[in-house]
Amino acid sequence: MNNGLLYQSELLGASRVQQSTSRKGNQLLRLIRAAQPITRTEIAERLTIDKSTVTENVKPLLSQGILREESLAAEGQKRRSRVLSFTDDKIYFIGVNLGVRHSQVGFTTLRGEITDESEFETPKTASYALRLARERIDGLIRKHPDRALGVIGVSVPGMPDARREKLIFAPNLNWRDVDIASAFNVGKNTRVVVENDSTAAAMYEARLKIKDSEDGLLTNFILVRSGTGIGVGLVIGSEVYRGSGSGRGIAGEFGHMTIVAGGKPCVCGNRGCWEKYASAASAASLYLGDRPPSRGDSVPRFVEIVSKAEVGDVRSRRTLEKIGDYLGIGIANVIMGIGIPRVIISGRLVYGWKFIEGPLNTAIRRSIIGKIDGWSVEAGEPVGSAIGGALEVAVEEYLTTL
């Protein structure tokens, strides 16, 4: 068994050959998981590798009972073909999404369905939040004595440490130095992996898109998650990018880049941060304008603004259009810095997509990115990527150990 081959080989500065071998292996397992049940021929075609390489890779996993192969008649075809899929009776995974407003704990297997999801309001203190999540984790473990818990994946609205065991800082929760791995330690055979929520959402979106795409890879894209704040997940060369050296874990903190000099104060201590203008949560203050809400003024929720816009309310539409403009300005900046022109938006903001999309594209076209061909911004999942992302972190970690 190898504990995170890619991660280790990066640290040890191992040869490129070794890295690319493990990368191919990871991609193959990801494709099987995303597109299961799938034939060996289809895997070979989508990854442009030999069928013999596929066979070589899946053989040990078949004999270990991690994968299974069965005959299945394809729709409208007489011939039955042999298809591969993951087994789900031996191992399971727990995901914990610690959100700014709500947190979820969920369960999944290698087959991919999310079940047993439960939600609670995120309390103010980290210690209480971890206790509530831990109770639910213990409950799931008691419920499944027949299977082994593989990995606990945790997504957080902030920066994890380089070892992905702690949360260094979550600005919107004002939590610092939270030792999550210790709080969720259920035994030495279960690893706890902490990941930034946007990076986790990027992993989740990648799997959904791989399922529907023609080839087996979603090589390069930027995920912008806009909800209470804004976070950015980066997938470069089919792997998530977290930064390097002492910056490992902080890549993608674009929500706090300044887009309005001297603008609105932000929880991070700066002024004019992107997330004060283009997050779903920023809609309320854009809607109310610069005047402070007077007594009795209710602060509208994002989905309420969207519903009003849908029935023609001009102020609500303008609010969403403004968000689209600010979002586009920031996205153009991110594309310029990273050089990856494919962007997927996820989070609550997606609910207002039809009003946001136009002004967003206009803002990008205004920038230097508008001069290049082939950039795209598409809407992803509004909510599923939260718990889905946390579970994806857990399963990804497990796949790298196979």
Ligand SMILES: [Zn+2]
């Ligand atoms: Zn900020």
